[in-house]
Amino acid sequence: xxxxxxxxxxxxxxxxxxxxxxxxxxxxxxxxxxxxxxxxxxxxxxxxxxxxxxxxxxxxxxxxxxxxxxxxxxxxxxxxxxxxxxxxxxxxxxxxxxxxxxxxxxxxxxxxxxxxxxxxxxxxxxxxxxxxxxxxxxxxxxxxxxxxxxxxxxxxxxxxxxxxxxxxxxxxxxxxxxxxxxxxxxxxxxxxxxxxxxxxxxxxxxxxxxxxxx
Numbered sequence: 001x002x003x004x005x006x007x008x009x010x011x012x013x014x015x016x017x018x019x020x021x022x023x024x025x026x027x028x029x030x031x032x033x034x035x036x037x038x039x040x041x042x043x044x045x046x047x048x049x050x051x052x053x054x055x056x057x058x059x060x061x062x063x064x065x066x067x068x069x070x071x072x073x074x075x076x077x078x079x080x081x082x083x084x085x086x087x088x089x090x091x092x093x094x095x096x097x098x099x100x101x102x103x104x105x106x107x108x109x110x111x112x113x114x115x116x117x118x119x120x121x122x123x124x125x126x127x128x129x130x131x132x133x134x135x136x137x138x139x140x141x142x143x144x145x146x147x148x149x150x151x152x153x154x155x156x157x158x159x160x161x162x163x164x165x166x167x168x169x170x171x172x173x174x175x176x177x178x179x180x181x182x183x184x185x186x187x188x189x190x191x192x193x194x195x196x197x198x199x200x201x202x203x204x205x206x207x208x209x210x211x212x213x214x
Contacts, residue, residue, distance in 0.1 A: 086147060
């Protein structure tokens, strides 16, 4: 666990892949992230949001009840901007949006369903070839497995995803990374942005930017 920022009211950490934010229903070996952060603080860490076990990157926790309340409201009002990196199968040459409603199937899976909750995911390619594309992704809503299901639903499964369209020969981690998190101003201070560097395997973002600029 790497600490990206710590202030009077919140702490921001860089979660590694394979670590749960909170303890799942069926307890796993080793403590979840919230327990590690609480141990560091010497007191309670308040969970504000979560990312999947296989997803790495920025996760923030409140350090007191007032901050937890304000941060939770900011997420509910969609005032927090979340930016992910996703390496997906197939070639994507233009940005777009997926607005399919999502429904929890009650089996650990989520699917596109007309009676599901309204959901929106925006994406744009940073680098692509005939086999894979590195996407910058912005989930406007915050449904469970939203990015994974939305991209799978348009035929671009996230590389290494063990649940949606698992492919033979998959090795290593799920290639989804919580890259940036931007907060509005609040009890914690002015508006601010936190960033987790792209892990190995996502390619060189500077190369992607040069290609985009060129």
